[in-house]
Amino acid sequence: MTQKLRIADRTHDLFPILGFLAAMASLAMPLNSWLVAVILIGAIIAAVHHAEVIAHRVGEPFGTLILALAVTVIEVGLILTLMQAEPEKAQTLARDTVFAAVMVILNLLMGLCLLLGAIRHHEQRFQRTGIGAALATLTVLTVVTLVLPNFTSSVSGPFYSPVQLGFVAVVSLILYATFALVQTVRHRDYFLPDGDADGDGEPDAHAQPPTINRTMMSGALLLASLVAVVLLAKNLSPVMGALLSDWGAPPAVLGVLIAALILAPEGLAAVRAAKADRLQTSMNLALGSALATIGLTIPAVAVLSIVTDLPISLGLDAKSTVLLFLSLIVASQTLANGRTTVLQGVIHLMLFAIYLFTTFVP
Numbered sequence: 001m002t003q004k005l006r007i008a009d010r011t012h013d014l015f016p017i018l019g020f021l022a023a024m025a026s027l028a029m030p031l032n033s034w035l036v037a038v039i040l041i042g043a044i045i046a047a048v049h050h051a052e053v054i055a056h057r058v059g060e061p062f063g064t065l066i067l068a069l070a071v072t073v074i075e076v077g078l079i080l081t082l083m084q085a086e087p088e089k090a091q092t093l094a095r096d097t098v099f100a101a102v103m104v105i106l107n108l109l110m111g112l113c114l115l116l117g118a119i120r121h122h123e124q125r126f127q128r129t130g131i132g133a134a135l136a137t138l139t140v141l142t143v144v145t146l147v148l149p150n151f152t153s154s155v156s157g158p159f160y161s162p163v164q165l166g167f168v169a170v171v172s173l174i175l176y177a178t179f180a181l182v183q184t185v186r187h188r189d190y191f192l193p194d195g196d197a198d199g200d201g202e203p204d205a206h207a208q209p210p211t212i213n214r215t216m217m218s219g220a221l222l223l224a225s226l227v228a229v230v231l232l233a234k235n236l237s238p239v240m241g242a243l244l245s246d247w248g249a250p251p252a253v254l255g256v257l258i259a260a261l262i263l264a265p266e267g268l269a270a271v272r273a274a275k276a277d278r279l280q281t282s283m284n285l286a287l288g289s290a291l292a293t294i295g296l297t298i299p300a301v302a303v304l305s306i307v308t309d310l311p312i313s314l315g316l317d318a319k320s321t322v323l324l325f326l327s328l329i330v331a332s333q334t335l336a337n338g339r340t341t342v343l344q345g346v347i348h349l350m351l352f353a354i355y356l357f358t359t360f361v362p
Contacts, residue, residue, distance in 0.1 A: 158315025
């Protein structure tokens, strides 16, 4: 077991270096697309791993905040890179990716955590106060950014005018910053296991934290991974577009692939926490990622849109709007009483199945 862990650590240390070198090489010469894809996936997984190392050093709930920020930086980098590489597809890429991330988190990730945790522990509990605050913030962010554009009249269609887009970006940042302040400073105990304001109830609370040297190394490797992801994504963009065209897949599938790739490592961490009867940590990871996805991604995309005069379509179509509202309503009911069973997990997984099916078969 120890040997396997050492091999995994070496792999996580190797991919950021490979990714950085490949990214530098890509600036001078074309690289094999499949090689780029493998290195890109490895760099993303390594980035989340090193964010976890840093998170373990700083402790909860700051740890989940760092993880969410790392994932969002990767997502923003991919979106902005792909938008600049393929301007003709840029209008809807941010909307499709953010919506896909929200559906993956609210339904697939949450469903897996609730189902697998309940199978092993029958019934699990969490603090309603913190989770309720996170869900309320997420509801406002999703509706303002993905639904309201369809009902404004300054610009026709599912678009915000530049002034409206700037205002929504500021609102998104304020909401996310306020939530982060509440989670990490003002009401930190709301996001810790019930009755455990110091985090001692977590099985991993007393695990040996990484050394300062290891933490600093993870910080450097995390930065190298982020640079690799952004630069390699630009090389992979044409190949992904051609592949989806060959499959006959709708454009929204690209957003699903990006969201699934980015959220996979953090999703595994959330599922592991739920199976270990740490549902509070799972919900912090899941909802924190969703909030960071919208609260930070939309402002970054808005700045690019305004600076480059590139309009972006944020408003969802009627089908997606219905699925979004249904997911938010069901999530609010699921998390209403602080207890979960297998039924809630199955409901969320079926909602994700409906979303995925209607994406490929609109």
